[in-house]
Amino acid sequence: MNPLRVVTSRVVVLPDQNVDTDRIIPARFLTTTGSEGLGAYAFNDWRIDATGSPRPDFPFNDTRAEGAEILVAGHNFGCGSSREHAAWALREIGIRVVISSEIADIFRANAARNGILPIVIDKSNHAKLLTAAFQELTVDLERCEIRSEQLGVMEFPVDAFMRRCLLEGVDHLGYLLTKLDAIEAYEGAAS
Amino acid sequence: MTHAQPATAPRTMYEKVWDAHVVIPESPDAPAVLAIDLHLIHEVTSPQAFATLRERGLRVRRPGRTLATLDHSIPTLPRRADGSLPILNNDAARQIELLAAHCREFGVHLHDLDSADQGIVHVMGPDLGATQPGMTIVCGDSHTSTHGAFGALAFGIGTSEVAQVLATQCLLQRRSGTMCVDVSGQLPEGVTPKDMILAIIAHIGVGGGTGCVIEYRGEAVRALSMEGRMTVCNMSIEAGARAGMIAPDQTTFDHIRGRAMAPTGEAWERAIEQWRSIASDVGAVFDRSVALNASGLEPMVTWGTSPEDAIPVTGLIPEPAGDSRRDRALRYMNFEGGEPIAGRAVDTVFIGSCTNSRIEDLRAAAQVFRGNRVADGVRALVVPGSASVKRQAQAEGLAEVFVQAGCEWREPGCSMCIAMNGDLVEPGKLAISTSNRNFEGRQGPGARTLLASPLTAAAAAVTGVVTDPRELINEPVTAGGVS
Numbered sequence: 001m002n003p004l005r006v007v008t009s010r011v012v013v014l015p016d017q018n019v020d021t022d023r024i025i026p027a028r029f030l031t032t033t034g035s036e037g038l039g040a041y042a043f044n045d046w047r048i049d050a051t052g053s054p055r056p057d058f059p060f061n062d063t064r065a066e067g068a069e070i071l072v073a074g075h076n077f078g079c080g081s082s083r084e085h086a087a088w089a090l091r092e093i094g095i096r097v098v099i100s101s102e103i104a105d106i107f108r109a110n111a112a113r114n115g116i117l118p119i120v121i122d123k124s125n126h127a128k129l130l131t132a133a134f135q136e137l138t139v140d141l142e143r144c145e146i147r148s149e150q151l152g153v154m155e156f157p158v159d160a161f162m163r164r165c166l167l168e169g170v171d172h173l174g175y176l177l178t179k180l181d182a183i184e185a186y187e188g189a190a191s
Numbered sequence: 192m193t194h195a196q197p198a199t200a201p202r203t204m205y206e207k208v209w210d211a212h213v214v215i216p217e218s219p220d221a222p223a224v225l226a227i228d229l230h231l232i233h234e235v236t237s238p239q240a241f242a243t244l245r246e247r248g249l250r251v252r253r254p255g256r257t258l259a260t261l262d263h264s265i266p267t268l269p270r271r272a273d274g275s276l277p278i279l280n281n282d283a284a285r286q287i288e289l290l291a292a293h294c295r296e297f298g299v300h301l302h303d304l305d306s307a308d309q310g311i312v313h314v315m316g317p318d319l320g321a322t323q324p325g326m327t328i329v330c331g332d333s334h335t336s337t338h339g340a341f342g343a344l345a346f347g348i349g350t351s352e353v354a355q356v357l358a359t360q361c362l363l364q365r366r367s368g369t370m371c372v373d374v375s376g377q378l379p380e381g382v383t384p385k386d387m388i389l390a391i392i393a394h395i396g397v398g399g400g401t402g403c404v405i406e407y408r409g410e411a412v413r414a415l416s417m418e419g420r421m422t423v424c425n426m427s428i429e430a431g432a433r434a435g436m437i438a439p440d441q442t443t444f445d446h447i448r449g450r451a452m453a454p455t456g457e458a459w460e461r462a463i464e465q466w467r468s469i470a471s472d473v474g475a476v477f478d479r480s481v482a483l484n485a486s487g488l489e490p491m492v493t494w495g496t497s498p499e500d501a502i503p504v505t506g507l508i509p510e511p512a513g514d515s516r517r518d519r520a521l522r523y524m525n526f527e528g529g530e531p532i533a534g535r536a537v538d539t540v541f542i543g544s545c546t547n548s549r550i551e552d553l554r555a556a557a558q559v560f561r562g563n564r565v566a567d568g569v570r571a572l573v574v575p576g577s578a579s580v581k582r583q584a585q586a587e588g589l590a591e592v593f594v595q596a597g598c599e600w601r602e603p604g605c606s607m608c609i610a611m612n613g614d615l616v617e618p619g620k621l622a623i624s625t626s627n628r629n630f631e632g633r634q635g636p637g638a639r640t641l642l643a644s645p646l647t648a649a650a651a652a653v654t655g656v657v658t659d660p661r662e663l664i665n666e667p668v669t670a671g672g673v674s
Contacts, residue, residue, distance in 0.1 A: 017516045018397050018497050022630040027611040031264055031282035033238035033289055035350075045632045050618065074516075076398035079431060080630060082333040083236065084349035102398050105433050106333060110349035159365070161221050172351065173243065176359050179215060179224050183361055186214040186226055 001115045003169035006140045007096045009069035012059050013133040019073055020080035021107060025089045027081075038085050039092025060093075064134040069096040072129045076100070078107025087114040097139045099146070099156075101126040112162045113172055117141060125154045141167060201472035203369050204436055205404045208344040208469060212327045214361055222363040228326040229256055229343075230356045231312045232299070234290040235263040235611075236331030240354035241293040253360045254298040258321060261287055261304055262311045264612050267574050267601035276304070279613040297357075308451075310577020310603045313337040313545040317421065318579045320450025324439035324466040329356055334545045334627065335434075336427040340420035341447070342439035342469055344404070347428065367433065370403040371477040374411040376486035381661035383555065384419035385547060385625065385644035387411065388426045389491035389501035395481055397499040400432030403478065406471060407437050411485035417446040418551040425546045426627050429498035438470035490660055493629050493642040494532055495520035500629070504647060504659045508532050523631055524639050525619075532641075533657050539622035540571040540652040541634070542645050543601075544608035547625035548576030550583050552645040557589040559649035559663055565597035566655030572614065573598045574606040598652070610635045623651045 029041040047058050054061040060068075071090070077100040078086060087110040090098070098111060099119040108118040117139065121129070128151050129137075138147045141163060146154045164170060202210070209225070217223035230253075232240075237259075244251070251257060264283040270276055278284045294301035302308045308319055313334055316322040324342035329335060331353045338345035348362065355362055372391055378384075392399075405427050407420075415423065420437050427435030444463055447453045454462045489503035500520060502508070510528040511518045521528050542548070542556050556573065565571045573593045575581040581603055584590050593600045606614040608626035610633065616622040618637030625648050629640040641657065650660035 015515065016519065020497075020628075020630045022628065022633050026632050026636070027609045028636075030235050030611055031280065031286055033282075033286055034242075035239050045636055050637065076401065076431065079397060080333065080428075080628060082331060082347035082349055084239075084331075084351060087349070102401055104398070104431060105401060106347055106349060110351070113349065113351045160219055161363075164220070172363060173247075173355050173358060176224065176355050176361060176363060179361070180359065182215050182224065183226070183359055187360075190226070 001169045001171060004096055004115055004117055004166045005142055006138060007069050008136065008138040009067065010064060010134050011070045011072055011129070011132050011137050012065045012068045013072045013130055014059060015074045015130050017074040018076045018079055021078055021083050021086040022080055024078070024086040025083065030083060030085055035085075035088045036092070038089040042089040042093045059133065062134070067094065069094055070137055070139060071095050071098045072132065073098060073100045074130070076102045076104060078111070079104040082106045082110070084110045084114070087111045087116060091116055099126070099129055112166065115166065115169075117166055119156045119158070121154065121156050201474040201476070203471045203475040203477060204342060204406055204438055204469055205344060205367070205369055206475070208325055208327065209366060211325065217365060222365045224361050225327065225364045227256070227329050227356050227360055227362060229258070229316070229321055229328040230360070231316055231328065231330035231335070232257060232259045232353065233263055233312050233330070233332065234261050234286040236350045237293065237353055238286060238289045239350045240331070240357055241297065243354040244297070244357055249358045251297040251299060251357045254300070256360060257299045257357070258316065258319075259290060259294050259299050259301040260309055260312050260315050261290060263605045263609055265304065265604045266613050267604045267606045268613070269602055277613070279611070283612065307578055310579065311545045311548065311605055313421070313425065314548060314576030314580065317341070317417070318450070318577050320447050320453035323447060323453075323462070324443060325469045329362065333428045334425050336432070337421050337425040337545055339424040339427065339434050339436040340417060341443055342436060342466065344434055344436065346433040368403040368478040370400055370405045370432065371480040372405055372407050373409040373480065373482045374407065374485050375409045375482065376411055376484040377414065378411055378485045378488060381646060381664055382488050382490055383644040383646060384415055384422040386488055386491040387485060388423045389493065389498070389642065390488050391483060392426060392430045392498050393491070393501040394483060395430050397429065397497050398431040400427060400430040403432050404434040404436060405430070405432045406477070407435060412437060413440065416551060417442060418549040421549065422546055426498065429627055439466045490644060490647045492532055492623070492647060492657060494524065494526060496523055496629055496631050498627065498629060498642060501642070502532060504533055504657065506532060533659060535621065535657045536655060537569060537623045537641070537651045537657060538620040539616050540565075540569060540648050541574070541607040541622055541624040541626060542648050543572065543574030543576065543606050544624070544626035545576065545605070546627045547645050548574060548580065550580050552625065553580070553584045553589050554587070556645040556649040557592040559646060559653060559660060560596035560598065561592050563596055563653040565652050569652055569655050571598040571652040572601060572607060574601040575603050577603050596653070607634050610638070616640070623648045623657065
């Protein structure tokens with residue numbers, strides 16, 4: 001996992017509430033047996049119409065979205081299915097940070113394990129960020145703050161373990177494998 | 192922040208099950224290491240996890256605590272004359288083959304398509320008696336919350352976590368908040384557990400349970416059969432809660448007794464004693480509590496693109512309100528707003544999914560279909576949740592009722608709920624479905640979904656329009672409800 005310390009990039013804003021993981025990656029693309037190649041289908045049915053033409057009102061189709069690494073989303077982003085494919089698809093289109101006033105539990109965990117920082121921020125700062133479409137923003141995980149010329153500095157809360165894993169690129173499975181002694185002791189006592 | 196409490200402090204059921212599975216307690220710097228009793232896997236969210244194990248030279252730590260089945264990508268049409276399966280495409284075929292190969296390589300028991308136990312993963316576990324009170328159960332599927340109906344702590348995980356559980360039989364977890372949903376009163380006739388959970392989600396919202404494990408309790412919950420409890424817990428994730436739980440009681444024990452993986456003899460007696468001890472203590476404190484009365488509930492149906500968009504079948508579709516989410520949902524559903532939901536013509540009816548494909552769901556639907564015909568121009572699919580449910584439905588004559596009525600009676604699988612296996616709703620068509628998600632495109636690109644109970648879906652199938660099922664029922668209905 002690539003460490004994440006400071007990300008400076010233009011912001012894409014998807015203000016819709018309750019964007020579910022079916023909208024991030026529709027189920028018919030889940031027949032893959034790998035985790036690569038899903039970026040091509042990110043937001044597929046929102047991004048393109050039935051004829052395959054890009055929908056002009058979809059923010060990721062704006063030329064200013066090119067290279068954007070920060071997504072500001074409406075309340076309760078990533079609800080629904082547990083498919084990690086949603087995080088893989090976002091990672092592949094270059095997203096490193098997702099900010100919302102609420103992020104669904106399973107998506108939030110999936111994102112963090114794939115090097116994407118999920119930030120849940122208070123409603124008033126969230127409302128400001130929703131107005132920041134295509135502005136440049138800096139997300140600083142070392143200092144736990146978001147900075148922008150227009151909006152100033154906002155602090156954000158983050159789980160200490162998630163922060164360390166993202167900063168150092170800690171692999172969760174590798175970490176868990178260091179706990180095998182305790183796991184064996186538990187299993188011995190339970191059996 | 193530690194959650195250690197004196198042993199005498201009253202605990203919720205969630206806290207008791209959590210405490211019993213802590214390998215390493217959580218600390219401010221690290222999540223807990225939590226032991227997992229049962230790991231269910233299927234073809235869609237496991238291939239990448241097995242690949243991780245192979246890359247790192249790891250084995251499945253506890254193959255005996257891992258159960259596999261095929262459900263998401265498989266066709267629900269029978270084998271062709273030459274014995275081959277009508278699989279949607281090469282990718283789906285590859286997923287199906289890979290799961291079998293991985294299970295052989297890693298020593299995991301696969302209930303494959305020719306097995307007498309194959310089924311939707313959340314129907315199969317309880318069918319087998321593998322799902323038991325007090326367990327921790329995970330699966331790479333968000334509807335794992337279903338198993339909480341037995342008083343298990345059961346939740347969906349991502350594929351990276353599937354790899355963690357395969358390799359260590361443990362997960363890194365932070366403790367959740369607790370929420371209590373107390374449902375008093377009695378469900379009226381024709382109102383089912385599906386209507387109860389849709390009403391709860393409409394009340395607390397699609398994100399109302401985020402960060403929480405919900406415990407359902409109260410007179411109306413106690414009165415539910417296990418099938419009904421599974422329907423309720425199944426949709427906990429539709430309120431944002433990773434897990435839902437119901438305290439085990441005699442109804443639970445009677446359902447488990449005698450199943451293939453249930454304890455027997457002295458072990459059964461010991462198990463019952465232990466299971467009785469996991470209910471929340473009197474005085475246990477929940478972070479949040481919500482109360483509803485079942486007596487005033489009506490059959491529910493959704494009008495929009497979120498499970499929280501549920502209204503009584505007698506109600507009106509909400510009018511546009513300058514609210515971007517509601518207005519987008521009305522546009523997607525092609526509703527003006529302000530009109531009654533009853534009377535809308537439906538094209539497709541889907542009875543199935545991990546929410547409503549168990550025997551009581553099929554009995555309820557059959558009660559409406561018996562002596563009736565599917566309306567002209569309507570396509571109705573009835574998909575049993577497992578091979579065992581299918582056999583029982585055939586033995587009870589329900590399958591014949593469906594076929595006589597003009598329904599397509601299928602093989603077990605996820606089918607139209609996920610629309611990645613060949614079963615889907617055509618673009619623009621209006622479907623009434625007993626599944627769990629009405630998201631944009633969930634049942635196929637451009638498909639429009641109304642969520643409802645098996646009774647309400649069957650009623651729409653025979654009339655061709657959204658119909659209050661109470662108008663069609665002459666006999667008292669249990670519908671996965673009152674036991």
